[in-house]
Amino acid sequence: MAAVTPKELVMVLDCADREALADFWSQALGYRVTRTTPPYTALTDPEGRGPELLLQQVPEPKRGKNRMHLDLRVPAMEPALSRVVALGARVLRGPFDDAGCPTTVLADPEGNEFCLIVFESA
Missing domain, CATH: 3.30.720.120 (Signal recognition particle alu RNA binding heterodimer, srp9/1)
Incomplete structure (x- = not known):
């Protein structure tokens, strides 16, 4: 394929x-x-x-944690974090360092998890 x-x-x-x-x-x-x-x-x-x-x-x-989630690569945690929270997301965990990448775990308005991750190449 x-x-x-x-x-x-x-x-x-x-x-x-x-x-x-x-x-x-x-x-x-x-x-x-x-x-x-x-x-x-x-x-x-x-x-x-x-x-x-x-x-x-x-x-x-929805029940429990998503088995698959979206990661949004951003150039900097702020203002991306403030922007998605203003849209209705809520922070579940973070920001924290995950293997050298600043990460925040969030939930959309229905509770589906997604992450904001700062990558140098974003």
């Missing part, structure tokens, strides 16, 4: 309110809502570099 391109890779995030999460994640990622067909809302990178994020509305609530 050949390498997957960003257009072929789709990340799916289960949620209770896809419209509210579409607002949060589109602003957090700089993505735009490109299509909505219940129970799905698709968010895509306007520059076509990142994978699609598909929000899937499901009836069951």
Whole structure:
């Protein structure tokens, strides 16, 4: 199998309110809502570099820790941390040093975990 391109890779995030999460994640990622067909809302990178994020509305609530989460690489923890918190994220842990990379673990408005990570190449 050949390498997957960003257009072929789709990340799916289960949620209770896809419209509210579409607002949060589109602003957090700089993505735009490109299509909505219940129970799905698709968010895509306007520059076509990142994978699609598909929000899937499901009836069951989130339980426990995510088995997979998003890491957002940022050039500096601030102002990125303040920006996502202002959008509705909440800090779960950090900031702390993780193998030389400043990291903060957060949750989106529905409790899905994600990280902000400072990488020199970001």
